[in-house]
Amino acid sequence: GENVEQHPSTLSVQEGDSAVIKCTYSDSASNYFPWYKQELGKRPQLIIDIRSNVGEKKDQRIAVTLNKTAKHFSLHITETQPEDSAVYFCAASKYPQGAQKLVFGQGTRLTINP
């Protein structure tokens, strides 16, 4: 089955700097790659996603890139702010064949230092 590896497990950056979180996946049939942000005690929130027919997607300060050949995808957060502090999870699924069964990475705890 699918296996998603996520690095780093913790990341600390200065406010205003950029943060990058990387994930690799094992199943070449996976084609949908969402990212979730989970604040302490809250539910995971979908923040951005990318599909296998796209190499990059941006939404304001957040961007995601996908390299299908290498089977890895990354989350980029620019101009980080204190409210970006949270745990971020990457995930992969085969949509629609996989009926949205997401396999999650281990998570990255991002801390933004003022």
Add this chain to the structure above:
Amino acid sequence: SAVISQKPSRDICQRGTSLTIQCQVDSQVTMMFWYRQQPGQSLTLIATANQGSEATYESGFVIDKFPISRPNLTFSTLTVSNMSPEDSSIYLCSGGRLDTGELFFGEGSRLTVL
């Protein structure tokens, strides 16, 4: 997004007892899933809740321990049976939109087993 409502939000349970968690989703959702998130860990899929039929369980999860019902399109329950302290965890209901592949989560039910 989609509206996913889950209850109870938290409970403290005695060893050997069972607890049922309820989840209500809005009509945008077609697929429903149950995930477990152990303290400080990632999200692990327990099962897919199938409308009007038996749930589809992932490896390591069995129906006797985690019976799931989905009597209609927008409602599902997860029961954690014969609980032990190892079952202390957050249980998350999730709903997926078949048209986009997006998956949304409920607030989670934090169970503590004494």
